[in-house]
Amino acid sequence: MVPARIQMYILSLFVIIVTILNVGVANLTLLAMVKEHPGNLTEVTITCSAQENKSTSRDPNNYGGSLDWSDDVQYFFLTSPHFGTIISQAFGGYATYKYGSKKVIGSSLFTIFVCNVLVAFASKLDYHAAIFLQFVHGLAQGLVWPGLFGLIPSWIPIHERSRFSSCFQGFFIGNMLNQLLPGLTIAFVGWEYTYVIAAALALIMCICWCLLAYNKPELHPSITLRELEYIKSNREMLSVYSYKVPWDSMVCSLPLWAIAFSAFGRMWALAVINISGPSYLKNVIGLNVERNGEFASVICLAAFISSLIFSYMADKLRIHNVLDLLTNRKLMSAVGHIPSALLMISLGYLPCDISALLSVWALISIFLPASFSGAMVNIVDIAPNYTAPAISLVQMFSVASNVLAPMVTKTLLQNTNVLKGWKYIFTICGSIGILSCILFIIFASSEVQKWDSVDSKKDTITADEGTELIEK
Numbered sequence: 001m002v003p004a005r006i007q008m009y010i011l012s013l014f015v016i017i018v019t020i021l022n023v024g025v026a027n028l029t030l031l032a033m034v035k036e037h038p039g040n041l042t043e044v045t046i047t048c049s050a051q052e053n054k055s056t057s058r059d060p061n062n063y064g065g066s067l068d069w070s071d072d073v074q075y076f077f078l079t080s081p082h083f084g085t086i087i088s089q090a091f092g093g094y095a096t097y098k099y100g101s102k103k104v105i106g107s108s109l110f111t112i113f114v115c116n117v118l119v120a121f122a123s124k125l126d127y128h129a130a131i132f133l134q135f136v137h138g139l140a141q142g143l144v145w146p147g148l149f150g151l152i153p154s155w156i157p158i159h160e161r162s163r164f165s166s167c168f169q170g171f172f173i174g175n176m177l178n179q180l181l182p183g184l185t186i187a188f189v190g191w192e193y194t195y196v197i198a199a200a201l202a203l204i205m206c207i208c209w210c211l212l213a214y215n216k217p218e219l220h221p222s223i224t225l226r227e228l229e230y231i232k233s234n235r236e237m238l239s240v241y242s243y244k245v246p247w248d249s250m251v252c253s254l255p256l257w258a259i260a261f262s263a264f265g266r267m268w269a270l271a272v273i274n275i276s277g278p279s280y281l282k283n284v285i286g287l288n289v290e291r292n293g294e295f296a297s298v299i300c301l302a303a304f305i306s307s308l309i310f311s312y313m314a315d316k317l318r319i320h321n322v323l324d325l326l327t328n329r330k331l332m333s334a335v336g337h338i339p340s341a342l343l344m345i346s347l348g349y350l351p352c353d354i355s356a357l358l359s360v361w362a363l364i365s366i367f368l369p370a371s372f373s374g375a376m377v378n379i380v381d382i383a384p385n386y387t388a389p390a391i392s393l394v395q396m397f398s399v400a401s402n403v404l405a406p407m408v409t410k411t412l413l414q415n416t417n418v419l420k421g422w423k424y425i426f427t428i429c430g431s432i433g434i435l436s437c438i439l440f441i442i443f444a445s446s447e448v449q450k451w452d453s454v455d456s457k458k459d460t461i462t463a464d465e466g467t468e469l470i471e472k
Helices: 004-033 047-053 071-099 101-125 127-141 144-149 158-188 192-212 225-233 247-251 254-285 289-319 325-347 354-367 370-376 378-382 387-399 401-415 418-443 463-471
Strands: none
Touching: 004 071, 004 101, 004 127, 004 144, 004 158, 004 192, 004 225, 004 254, 004 289, 071 101, 071 127, 071 144, 071 387, 071 401, 101 127, 101 144, 101 192, 144 158, 144 387, 158 192, 158 254, 158 289, 158 370, 247 387, 254 289, 254 325, 254 354, 254 370, 254 378, 254 387, 254 401, 254 418, 289 325, 289 354, 289 370, 325 354, 325 370, 325 378, 325 418, 370 378, 370 418, 378 387, 387 401, 401 418
């Protein structure tokens, strides 16, 4: 029989995959939605390809784009989900804390389903409606991560948390699919079906989550007594439900800010790769939408595999006491940030060798997941009781990079030539990554914070007590 916590891991992994698939399909699909004319983000000026061929090259495929959207409209269409995510982070942790992860994530998945079904039609009617639906989608998306982080303290033993955190690296599988799906659907049936298929998967995931997920192991109907006792004996106490969330102390916590800085740098790099990346790969490298999706899918799969390896390494170093917990977290953060940041900066200085550029692009995606096994898992170290509210604050700060990075990209590309603009973009991104890593190394802690220490007693919650806590 599959252990109950493994079942929760699999469910959490697929929640991340499906939600990232749904929010990310627009990044590549937009290239086929809009008309190609000078001034658009989808303008085809294939710089490196043109230099290699000694002539101007154009994407030979006509995707039937009919939307006459300006650069600014496209920017807000792509970033409005992230505006929504930033806002919903403010109450995502509290909602999880009050109502439980099952209800919060279930309602989020259903909202995502509705928004993506409608956006395929709203885009043709009025871009304001499409942007609004994207914003609501983001509001729902922002509740998912606090909801899943809220499960960790009650479900996952301390020494298994880095491995469990690899479920969040389903982010890369989701990105793989949201690059692969548009390439297939656009070529054969049209871009509208990209949104519809993604939405259908969100509905299926919503049903599975509502039927199979549980807020606590004490509530799981098929968990064995042995597994329940194992979990309870290797986790912290869970007694925060009768206490007020210490927002003031959390906002003033340097260790929590250290995690937020690290997350901001990681998310900035991911925003450059996932939001602006399709435009770079098409307009500079010369990959059409299908090739674009295929390449992005391969590196996303590689990034997911690397995330599993890094999380396994982090847990093994902890289990065998090779490194203390804090050094472990700092090391993994550095392994994720520093090589990827240096590689990112190098992209702006490499000659127009397409193979070299694509190889470096792939290596960035492979190294970056290590930082998650360092900094983001550290949230549970310092705040086992208030994990969901803590992740909300961190995500509010870090997700802002999904708005700011595309804004910087758009501004630089509008005011400089293409290659120089991307050189500045990559340099800024790499510099932010290095700085965020340094701040994490200086200010991080592995100690449970005073504002989280509700009680020092060992966790002895019974199944009945767990049910009573959730029902309150």
